[in-house]
Amino acid sequence: DIQMTQSPSSVSASVGDRVTITCRATQGITNWLAWYQQKPGKVPKLLIYAASSLQSGVPSRFSGSGSGTDFTLTINSLQPEDFATYYCQQADSFPLTFGGGTKVEIK
Amino acid sequence: EVQVLESGGGLVQPGGSLRLSCAASGFTFSSYAMSWVRQAPGKGLEWVSAISGSGSTYYADSVKGRFTISRDNSKNTLSLLMNSLRAEDTALYYCAKDSSGMGNYFTWFDYWGQGALVTVSS
Numbered sequence: 001d002i003q004m005t006q007s008p009s010s011v012s013a014s015v016g017d018r019v020t021i022t023c024r025a026t027q028g029i030t031n032w033l034a035w036y037q038q039k040p041g042k043v044p045k046l047l048i049y050a051a052s053s054l055q056s057g058v059p060s061r062f063s064g065s066g067s068g069t070d071f072t073l074t075i076n077s078l079q080p081e082d083f084a085t086y087y088c089q090q091a092d093s094f095p096l097t098f099g100g101g102t103k104v105e106i107k
Numbered sequence: 108e109v110q111v112l113e114s115g116g117g118l119v120q121p122g123g124s125l126r127l128s129c130a131a132s133g134f135t136f137s138s139y140a141m142s143w144v145r146q147a148p149g150k151g152l153e154w155v156s157a158i159s160g161s162g163s164t165y166y167a168d169s170v171k172g173r174f175t176i177s178r179d180n181s182k183n184t185l186s187l188l189m190n191s192l193r194a195e196d197t198a199l200y201y202c203a204k205d206s207s208g209m210g211n212y213f214t215w216f217d218y219w220g221q222g223a224l225v226t227v228s229s
Contacts, residue, residue: 001168034215036152043219044144044152049206055217087152091214094165096142096154 002026002090006099012107019075021102023088028068032092035064035073038101039084047086048073078104109133109218111185111202116223123192127223129185129202137180140205140213143187145198146222155200156187160210170196192227199224 003026013019023033031051036044046055048064051071061076075082083106088099115127127143142157156176157165164176175188185202200223203216 032214036216038152043201043221044216046206046215046217049215089152089154089215094157094213095167096157096213098152098154101151 001095002029002092002097004088004090004097004099006086006088006102008102009100010103010105012105013078014107015078015080017078017107019078019082019104021073021086021088021104023066023071023073023099025069025071025090025092029090029092031067032090033064033066033071034089034091035062036087036089037082037084038087044087075104109204111204111218111220113200113202113220113223116200116225118226118228119192120229121193121227123227124188124190125192125225127187127189127200127202127225129220131183131185131202131204134204135208136178136183138208138210140207140210141178141185142203142205142213142216143176143185144201144203144216144219145196145225146201147195147198150198153198157205157213158185159213163211165213189225192225194227197225197227 005024033051035048038044052064085103143155158176173191202220204218206217207214
């Protein structure tokens with residue numbers, strides 16, 4: 001099974017900051033990676049797919065990069081509505097697996 | 108408008124059974140793989156099971172042999188039959204639509220239902 005490790009598990013940031021979250025796979029997954037945002041009590045929302053493609057309707061301050069085993073989600077100019085938990089997910093092979101999540105908190 | 112709506116959650120005793128259903132609308136259901144993803148209280152996301160448009164099935168090791176995923180393309184419905192339930196199966200179960208329109212491809216999830224809460228407790 002492919003394990004997905006996210007870091008950090010939580011980050012405190014201020015409005016306007018740039019936040020970077022990393023996700024590492026235990027084996028190469030080319031670009032079969034997605035990022036989701038989940039706010040408390042809400043459904044996960046797809047942000048980025050195929051490692052770097054922005055889902056329709058998602059603000060351009062979100063970006064993804066990486067391939068193989070190392071991936072990054074960057075949020076430029078953090079906005080109040082961006083405080084949430086972020087998950088990566090690999091779709092290279094079954095079982096599909098998610099990272100443990102990164103909580104972005106208000107500093 | 109794409110919609111997926113779960114039903115069937117509830118309280119069940121350990122060792123019991125429960126069936127979740129997901130009603131889909133707003134897309135050509137048979138063209139998309141579907142999955143169940145769960146989230147235990149206060150925890151992260153865990154993929155549970157997937158089914159291709161044509162009916163090929165896949166399971167997480169934690170539920171293999173106990174859960175059965177199925178779909179009825181004529182009724183646009185997805186189901187999850189859960190047997191031999193354990194306390195650790197307690198979670199919010201999401202029905203999730205795959206983003207790929209190629210029914211036998213499994214990628215990421217672009218639409219999620221609101222979830223069905225399953226509580227396993229005596």
